Amino acid sequence: MAAIVCKEITKRYGNHQVVHKFDLSVRENEFVVFLGPSGCGKSTILRMLAGLEEISDGELTIAGKVVNDLPPRDRDIAMVFQNYALYPHMTVFDNIAFGLKRLKVAKAEIARRVRDVASMLGLETYLERKPAALSGGQQQRVAIARAMIKTPAVFLFDEPLSNLDAKLRNHMRVEIARLHQSLKTTTVYVTHDQLEAMTLADRIVLLKDGRIEQLGTPKEIYENP
Ligand code: ADP
Ligand code: ADP
Numbered sequence: 001m002a003a004i005v006c007k008e009i010t011k012r013y014g015n016h017q018v019v020h021k022f023d024l025s026v027r028e029n030e031f032v033v034f035l036g037p038s039g040c041g042k043s044t045i046l047r048m049l050a051g052l053e054e055i056s057d058g059e060l061t062i063a064g065k066v067v068n069d070l071p072p073r074d075r076d077i078a079m080v081f082q083n084y085a086l087y088p089h090m091t092v093f094d095n096i097a098f099g100l101k102r103l104k105v106a107k108a109e110i111a112r113r114v115r116d117v118a119s120m121l122g123l124e125t126y127l128e129r130k131p132a133a134l135s136g137g138q139q140q141r142v143a144i145a146r147a148m149i150k151t152p153a154v155f156l157f158d159e160p161l162s163n164l165d166a167k168l169r170n171h172m173r174v175e176i177a178r179l180h181q182s183l184k185t186t187t188v189y190v191t192h193d194q195l196e197a198m199t200l201a202d203r204i205v206l207l208k209d210g211r212i213e214q215l216g217t218p219k220e221i222y223e224n225p
Contacts, residue, residue, distance in 0.1 A: 001064060003028045003154055003186035004049065009058035011044050011210075018044055019210045021058070026154075029184040035197040036207035042190040043158060045207075049188060050079045050156050063153040073102075078147035079156040082163060084139045086131040092118075092142050093127040099150045117145040120179070137168040144176070148183070157189040161196065173199060198222070 004026040011019035019041045026032050034042040047053035048060065051072040060067055063076040072079075078099070086095050093114055100110045118124050121141040131139050140160060147155055160176070161169045177200055180187060191197055197204050198218045206214040206221060214221055 001028065002026060002061075003030070003063060004188070005059075005061040006045075006049075007059040007061075009045070009048060009060060010056045011041070011048060011053070012056045017210065019048075022210075022212065024205060024212070024215075026186060026188065028186055031180055031187045031189065031200055031202045032205060033197040033201035033203075034188065034190045034205050034207055035192065035194065036213075037192060040207040041210040042192075042207055044210075046079075046156055046158055046188060046190045049154075050077060051075050052079075076153035077156055078150045078152040078154075079158065080140075080143045080147050080160045082159040084131070084143040084163075086139060086142055086146075088131055091128050091130060092123060092134070095131065095142055096123075096127075096145045096149055098146060113149050114145075117148045120148070121145050121175075135168075136164050137172060140164065140172060141175075144179070148179075151185075153186060155185050155187040155189075157187065159191055160189075161191075161193070176200065 002025045006022050006024045009019060009022040010017065022045060034045065036042055044053060048055050051067065051070060055068050067075045087098065096114045096117060097110050100113065115124070118127060121144060123138065123141055123145060126134060126138060131142065134142065161172050164172060173196055189200060201218055203215065203217055204221050205212055
């Protein structure tokens with residue numbers, strides 16, 4: 001079964017159509033990257049997958065369920081934002097635990113799972129700090145940990161490395177690849193960075209003006225430019 005099926009998904013802002021009958025099927029465990037210049041519609045499609053943006057037309061299925069009219073929390077997804085979107089008044093522990101608390105998971109179980117994901121991301125010693133006391137890379141790790149702890153069917157990443165300096169960006173890119181190797185969670189990852197697309201993607205969706213220009217493995221895309 002496909003993890004995500006987009007069927008003729010269209011987005012209009014008023015009379016301005018920014019996504020045109022977008023068709024895509026994402027396999028379970030697949031890492032798909034949306035690549036393209038600013039304004040091509042990458043974020044809009046991702047935000048429709050997340051439920052943060054209404055779908056004008058078409059049908060979206062995630063983990064076997066049509067989700068067009070479902071809010072983010074009722075979709076089997078977790079999203080990592082470019083600006084991390086951490087809660088500044090909460091500790092790292094509480095930021096990571098946030099999604100589970102709402103699900104009424106028992107306290108001891110929450111603590112165990114927070115420690116698990118924190119150790120996968122090297123955050124064990126920062127759990128009592130507030131986000132402002134962390135570096136950008138550490139904050140992004142917290143955002144990834146917060147997504148991971150929900151064990152969703154699908155991870156959505158919106159340009160997660162754009163706010164990091166080049167060195168940290170390389171480091172985190174490798175870390176995200178490693179996490180995907182071990183967790184295998186279906187992932188849709190938005191970027192305008194070719195290197196990220198080339199090194200992370202099973203398949204790249206190359207977008208232009210709200211349409212798919214090319215779709216294929218990194219090798220296929222770069223051998224037929
Ligand atoms: P990308 O993520 O590839 O940079 P976006 O998905 O953000 O592109 O934007 C795609 C198009 O939709 C752009 O032309 C942008 O101006 C337009 N757009 C995005 N959000 C809105 C909005 N809230 N209202 C009107 N137009 C928007
Ligand atoms: P919740 O009901 O826990 O807020 P959601 O699934 O609605 O869960 O949102 C997931 C996370 O993304 C939450 O931490 C929420 O604050 C954050 N979030 C939602 N919308 C946005 C947005 N537009 N920009 C940044 N963060 C957002």
